[in-house]
Amino acid sequence: MAKTKIIIDCKNCISCSICVQACPVSALELSLFGKSGKYPNMFPEVMSDKCIGCGICVKNCPMDCISQTEE
Ligand code: SF4
Numbered sequence: 001m002a003k004t005k006i007i008i009d010c011k012n013c014i015s016c017s018i019c020v021q022a023c024p025v026s027a028l029e030l031s032l033f034g035k036s037g038k039y040p041n042m043f044p045e046v047m048s049d050k051c052i053g054c055g056i057c058v059k060n061c062p063m064d065c066i067s068q069t070e071e
């Protein structure tokens with residue numbers, strides 16, 4: 001499998017944590033990430049050493065914040 005990189009564009013993130021719960025290898029976690037308007041200031045971060053590039057988080061984000069590229 002080609003090594004892929006997960007990119008999270010936090011500007012539309014609503015901190016729902018669906019991606020965190022969907023990840024089969026617990027490679028995502030919500031962490032504090034500065035201040036931003038009306039939603040809580042928790043956004044997902046990828047632990048790239050754990051990520052297996054399955055793309056489940058990409059498919060499950062309701063706000064299309066997550067994308068996957070080849071490294
Ligand atoms: S691509 Fe798969 S393993 Fe990587 S962060 Fe997303 S759900 Fe987790």
Ligand code: SF4
Nearest residue numbers: 013014016017019061
């Ligand atoms: S699923 Fe999408 S909107 Fe929800 S926390 Fe993850 S990146 Fe943010």
